[in-house]
Amino acid sequence: MSEVVSIGRPRKFDEREVLIAVMDVFWEKGFEGTAMSDLVEATGLKKGSLYGAFGDKRALYLKALVFYDETEVAVAADLLRGRNQSDGLSAPDAGYQRIAALLQAVIDAVAVHGDRRGCLLCNAAVDQAPLDPATERSVTASLATLEAAFVEAIRAIPDLIASVEEGRRIARHLQSVYFGMRVLAKAGATVEVLQDAKAGALAGLYPHSH
Amino acid sequence: MSEVVSIGRPRKFDEREVLIAVMDVFWEKGFEGTAMSDLVEATGLKKGSLYGAFGDKRALYLKALVFYDETEVAVAADLLRGRNQSDGLSAPDAGYQRIAALLQAVIDAVAVHGDRRGCLLCNAAVDQAPLDPATERSVTASLATLEAAFVEAIRAIPDLIASVEEGRRIARHLQSVYFGMRVLAKAGATVEVLQDAKAGALAGLYPHSH
DNA sequence: GATGTTTTTGACCGTACAGTCAATAAGTGG
DNA sequence: CCACTTATTGACTGTACGGTCAAAAACATC
Numbered sequence: 001m002s003e004v005v006s007i008g009r010p011r012k013f014d015e016r017e018v019l020i021a022v023m024d025v026f027w028e029k030g031f032e033g034t035a036m037s038d039l040v041e042a043t044g045l046k047k048g049s050l051y052g053a054f055g056d057k058r059a060l061y062l063k064a065l066v067f068y069d070e071t072e073v074a075v076a077a078d079l080l081r082g083r084n085q086s087d088g089l090s091a092p093d094a095g096y097q098r099i100a101a102l103l104q105a106v107i108d109a110v111a112v113h114g115d116r117r118g119c120l121l122c123n124a125a126v127d128q129a130p131l132d133p134a135t136e137r138s139v140t141a142s143l144a145t146l147e148a149a150f151v152e153a154i155r156a157i158p159d160l161i162a163s164v165e166e167g168r169r170i171a172r173h174l175q176s177v178y179f180g181m182r183v184l185a186k187a188g189a190t191v192e193v194l195q196d197a198k199a200g201a202l203a204g205l206y207p208h209s210h
Numbered sequence: 211m212s213e214v215v216s217i218g219r220p221r222k223f224d225e226r227e228v229l230i231a232v233m234d235v236f237w238e239k240g241f242e243g244t245a246m247s248d249l250v251e252a253t254g255l256k257k258g259s260l261y262g263a264f265g266d267k268r269a270l271y272l273k274a275l276v277f278y279d280e281t282e283v284a285v286a287a288d289l290l291r292g293r294n295q296s297d298g299l300s301a302p303d304a305g306y307q308r309i310a311a312l313l314q315a316v317i318d319a320v321a322v323h324g325d326r327r328g329c330l331l332c333n334a335a336v337d338q339a340p341l342d343p344a345t346e347r348s349v350t351a352s353l354a355t356l357e358a359a360f361v362e363a364i365r366a367i368p369d370l371i372a373s374v375e376e377g378r379r380i381a382r383h384l385q386s387v388y389f390g391m392r393v394l395a396k397a398g399a400t401v402e403v404l405q406d407a408k409a410g411a412l413a414g415l416y417p418h419s420h
Numbered sequence: 421g422a423t424g425t426t427t428t429t430g431a432c433c434g435t436a437c438a439g440t441c442a443a444t445a446a447g448t449g450g
Numbered sequence: 451c452c453a454c455t456t457a458t459t460g461a462c463t464g465t466a467c468g469g470t471c472a473a474a475a476a477c478a479t480c
Contacts, residue, residue, distance in 0.1 A: 173410020200383020
């Protein structure tokens with residue numbers, strides 16, 4: 001049972017909202033590029049409160065990564081699994097369309113919102129995973145979720161794969177395309193470049209190509 | 211004609227060696243993660259000498275990026291173009307093998323040397339390109355080199371492509387796989403994961419798959 | 421050896437950083 | 451109203467950072 005009443009002075013902030021603000025800053029600036037003062041400004045909390053509630057900068061970063069996994073990664077995985085009710089891609093043979101939709105979302109982020117933040121998971125993998133074991137564990141866990149979701153989408157393409165190994169191989173290939181597109185987008189690639197990368201990936205998903 | 215004799219006190223260091231040391235540090239730690247004291251330690255030069263010879267930290271970073279382009283990127287591009295004499299892949303129909311060799315090099319870096327630095331170009335794209343226009347320009351230029359080299363390799367696969375547009379599309383797809391594999395490698399992916407990503411990319415390079 | 425030029429060196433500067441802490445505020449239960 | 455607990459606050463600390471500079475050193479020329 002969760003405590004409905006808590007003793008002591010109540011918190012003035014919503015933990016989820018603060019975590020979103022923290023995640024946004026790390027997402028845009030990276031771990032090293034973010035100063036505690038940036039987080040103070042973004043959250044509206046004072047430094048002491050941040051430390052009291054979440055711990056030091058590293059702990060804050062790791063909590064932001066977990067939050068990203070529970071929100072953004074979960075949305076992407078649900079899309080691939082056909083669990084998103086509102087996109088009309090839940091049919092058991094809509095695997096191709098789900099994968100196309102995920103890659104298109106990367107393009108739309110650039111085309112529609114001028115996105116340059118990319119994917120926090122990708123950013124963390126590149127600039128923190130090799131240097132911090134806890135970050136690496138968190139990233140690895142999210143990658144496993146994503147890979148499994150890709151496998152589910154691939155299994156939802158009729159007559160494509162002949163074995164479990166083949167499905168996993170294609171999933172890992174698509175995952176690398178996904179992250180590659182994120183990198184290219186951060187580098188300032190045009191929409192055309194990203195569309196070509198997407199088209200090339202999807203071209204391998206027709207049964208007659210094997 | 212270059213000046214053989216120069217006036218004033220001669221430099222004690224070799225500019226190229228220093229640039230290699232600087233590049234290595236940025237490569238491993240990124241721009242924000244690198245302190246000037248790291249560069250002082252790695253190069254053996256004092257801070258004042260570094261500033262006098264190369265400029266501030268940002269200028270040093272940009273020079274390291276250019277050096278990377280002239281060395282590592284050039285080697286990769288030469289491989290794709292069949293210009294590497296020692297690899298036996300210069301035959302005009304060896305495009306597939308060249309691409310396979312490039313992707314295998316990413317795997318070997320992990321498998322043989324336990325590499326976690328990835329690709330400096332990829333690292334710069336992710337954590338500096340969106341924030342610094344000069345870095346973005348440098349990264350964009352290297353990406354263009356790489357894409358053009360991929361196109362040449364693809365044209366060296368008999369009977370694969372039917373148009374210039376198709377060649378470019380496949381090149382951009384392969385480029386995204388390459389960077390995706392770099393991201394996965396930094397995240398700590400196993401050799402098996404990288405091999406699957408590579409195999410998935412190469413599976414699209416057979417003429418009968420179209 | 422005096423002059424001019426460039427490099428080296430280490431001390432120095434101001435600041436921005438991550439993290440701490442004691443005082444105070446805002447709740448609860450008795 | 452009084453303990454008791456927890457949260458907020460802003461001042462504080464020490465340090466690590468990027469960058470500067472004057473003095474000395476090392477060469478060439480004359």
